[in-house]
Amino acid sequence: MEDNFQSAYQEEQERLNTALAEIDRQLATLKSTPVYTGNDYTEQILEASREQRRGNLAKLKQEPYFGRLDFEENGGGERKALYIGKIGVDHEQVSDRPLVIDWRAPVASLFYSFTGGKEPASYESPEGIVEGLVYLKRNVVIRKRILERVADTFDRESDGPAVSDEFLVYRLGENKDNRLRDIVSTIQEEQDRIIRAAKNTALIIQGVAGSGKTTVALHRLAFLLYQYKEQVAAERMIIFAPNRMFLDYISDVLPELGVGNIQQSTFADWAAEMLGLELTQGDAMETLSRWFEAPGGMPEITEQTPGRFKGSTVLMGIIEEAVRRLESSSVPEGDFIPWEGAVLPRRTILRWHNEEYAPYPPAKRKERVMARIHRWIEMELKKSPSAAALKDRKKKGVQREKAYGAKWPKYDPLTIYKQIFRAVKTPADWPAEAPEAIPAAVLKETRSQLKKGAVLEEDLPPLLYIHYLLNGEEGAQKFDHIVIDEAQDFSPFQIAVLDLYVRGHSFTILGDLSQGIHAYKGVHDWSEMQSLFAPEHTSYHALTRSYRSTMEIIDFANGILSAGVHSDLLAVPVFRSGSPVRLIEYGESREADIRSALADLSGRDYRTVAVLTRTLVDAERLYEGLSAHFDDIHLIDGGITEYQGGLSVLPLYLSKGLEFDAAIVADADLDAYGETAWDAKLLYVGCTRALHELWLLHNGRLPDYLREAAKGGETAKGWPAVHSAAKAE
Numbered sequence: 001m002e003d004n005f006q007s008a009y010q011e012e013q014e015r016l017n018t019a020l021a022e023i024d025r026q027l028a029t030l031k032s033t034p035v036y037t038g039n040d041y042t043e044q045i046l047e048a049s050r051e052q053r054r055g056n057l058a059k060l061k062q063e064p065y066f067g068r069l070d071f072e073e074n075g076g077g078e079r080k081a082l083y084i085g086k087i088g089v090d091h092e093q094v095s096d097r098p099l100v101i102d103w104r105a106p107v108a109s110l111f112y113s114f115t116g117g118k119e120p121a122s123y124e125s126p127e128g129i130v131e132g133l134v135y136l137k138r139n140v141v142i143r144k145r146i147l148e149r150v151a152d153t154f155d156r157e158s159d160g161p162a163v164s165d166e167f168l169v170y171r172l173g174e175n176k177d178n179r180l181r182d183i184v185s186t187i188q189e190e191q192d193r194i195i196r197a198a199k200n201t202a203l204i205i206q207g208v209a210g211s212g213k214t215t216v217a218l219h220r221l222a223f224l225l226y227q228y229k230e231q232v233a234a235e236r237m238i239i240f241a242p243n244r245m246f247l248d249y250i251s252d253v254l255p256e257l258g259v260g261n262i263q264q265s266t267f268a269d270w271a272a273e274m275l276g277l278e279l280t281q282g283d284a285m286e287t288l289s290r291w292f293e294a295p296g297g298m299p300e301i302t303e304q305t306p307g308r309f310k311g312s313t314v315l316m317g318i319i320e321e322a323v324r325r326l327e328s329s330s331v332p333e334g335d336f337i338p339w340e341g342a343v344l345p346r347r348t349i350l351r352w353h354n355e356e357y358a359p360y361p362p363a364k365r366k367e368r369v370m371a372r373i374h375r376w377i378e379m380e381l382k383k384s385p386s387a388a389a390l391k392d393r394k395k396k397g398v399q400r401e402k403a404y405g406a407k408w409p410k411y412d413p414l415t416i417y418k419q420i421f422r423a424v425k426t427p428a429d430w431p432a433e434a435p436e437a438i439p440a441a442v443l444k445e446t447r448s449q450l451k452k453g454a455v456l457e458e459d460l461p462p463l464l465y466i467h468y469l470l471n472g473e474e475g476a477q478k479f480d481h482i483v484i485d486e487a488q489d490f491s492p493f494q495i496a497v498l499d500l501y502v503r504g505h506s507f508t509i510l511g512d513l514s515q516g517i518h519a520y521k522g523v524h525d526w527s528e529m530q531s532l533f534a535p536e537h538t539s540y541h542a543l544t545r546s547y548r549s550t551m552e553i554i555d556f557a558n559g560i561l562s563a564g565v566h567s568d569l570l571a572v573p574v575f576r577s578g579s580p581v582r583l584i585e586y587g588e589s590r591e592a593d594i595r596s597a598l599a600d601l602s603g604r605d606y607r608t609v610a611v612l613t614r615t616l617v618d619a620e621r622l623y624e625g626l627s628a629h630f631d632d633i634h635l636i637d638g639g640i641t642e643y644q645g646g647l648s649v650l651p652l653y654l655s656k657g658l659e660f661d662a663a664i665v666a667d668a669d670l671d672a673y674g675e676t677a678w679d680a681k682l683l684y685v686g687c688t689r690a691l692h693e694l695w696l697l698h699n700g701r702l703p704d705y706l707r708e709a710a711k712g713g714e715t716a717k718g719w720p721a722v723h724s725a726a727k728a729e
């Protein structure tokens, strides 16, 4: 065994030397070619390509590849060792064998999809299915040109037929810093299927916490850019994430994968920009704290809850009808008379509006009709009998044209939206049926909110839809692909509107219903989103393996899911064992115990440790106390745009999407969390943030689902006892 390992290591060292020599040689040649700065277009293109190769080789020369797959194609007669890296590069001296194969290339898919066994394996190439035998799957870790590790996960010659998780477990055991990383060397089969799925489908992915949803979505973007080079551009792709700090947290992955320029935004920021509206950060924070800071937990959610109703496609229908009515009654009453003696009959204007300009959306149609009226006035002016009459008519004409234009409805989304909600007062004047379909509670709350001039996040999809109906395709900026992370917090209306802004229903929609803590606005079931698309345009995938946390943490979180959320979307852990989850009852002082827990965990070899609280107010108070004892500690509130890592204090609801080497959940008791499924979901989110250590501190009165989940875990009363136990380990 040791000998095998030695010879494998030596073999890889030799191959690495050869590869590095070739990369250095290519780079030196490129560097010695003078940079072209002239005006010849063809030369400029060649220079751009050289520039890209220079950049690629400079990256490759540090870590040229991460994997090797030995494959013998049926009928090919030769077993080839394929080296797989982040960027492909040809061997300039050996024409039929690339030096490094891009991980996104068809043949590289075998590296991920092959799960072991002696049977033939296959992959899809542009020429058709290619079948053959896999002999070896090997991971190699190269850092700064040094071969650090060689790990075989499959060897046809050895006994074990399945691909082993050993290398994956080694990778997962590493500590994390303040940024999400790429996973090209260990993408798993279920993840690979999503990454390589065809472009023009709305992929809906339910993935348990830590199943790699965010990571997979980012790799998928890199794949689409590679596979559909001719059809997609990075600038026309967008990622929607829950907040700006989260965008910062994921911001390293795409550059690591060699991808730049992809748009990244929150839905609110993007929509507000499209609409030319100012949304203050305060609005979003206010909504959050309204739900999460409310004493006694979350108000009851029904289909009449404004966020849920405004996110439904029922409102979409109401808006469509309202805009249709508005448009059909938009041409002002009466003929147009620019001055006495000249008449443009209304029926002519109606003909222009309803027939000649029918293909245009309302706002454009109005513009065209008004331009036509202007031209008509100019023609009429030419008939003026004298210079004085011309002057007089011109003056009147300008005034009346302006007045006539003002009689048209104001094609402004917010005005129309307000009209829809106000209409119930004057049902005779304005869409008679529409308001009846809006539940009274929603009408009341929205009216008073709009009266105050506030536009909430939940108003943005309806406003965007009105904007789209008024301005049509022409005004729409179409994306090649849209990624929606934390999609359980999106509404069907939001997705339906976004579908108008993307080509070919090309979506990656990822989320976890068990983490749906924003239930006042999101979906309760993925079918709410699936039903927006024709069956041939959508596909559903489930990710069930969780890679983030140790088995102990996943088992504990699964316990919360079964006993508290009553969900069967349980996570399957990778076999990575760590310390037991600890439930620690406060001793004499809550603050002192939290401080000791933080001191203990931060004294270990962890890079990120978080204290998670129930509310922002709790986090602020704790932070105040803790910052006197810990130098480099950060408070994360809704306004933070950069995630710094290290020690953090934050309310649990803001921890979504993030992860920490160790997490301390403060006040995991009935004073802070109730017995409802929603409380359990909140705690589920918190507990699944931890990679290696999870400690829950409480006052002794635990919700039933935590008591249930804790069976088999480690519990202790009073901090010092556990502290010394931890020290004794």
Ligand SMILES: Nc1ncnc2c1ncn2[C@@H]1O[C@H](COP(=O)(O)OP(=O)(O)OP(=O)(O)O)[C@@H](O)[C@H]1O
Binding pocket: 168, 171, 172, 176, 181, 182, 183, 186, 187, 188, 191, 207, 208, 209, 210, 211, 212, 213, 214, 215, 216, 512, 515, 547, 548, 656, 657, 658, 659, 688
């Ligand atoms: N195939 C893999 N190999 C190595 N690490 C992986 C793999 N898949 C996921 N991970 C790691 O698991 C962690 C969780 O990934 P990610 O944040 O993308 O999951 P998620 O499903 O979006 O989580 P959540 O819903 O809980 O926010 C990350 O640290 C990621 O690097």
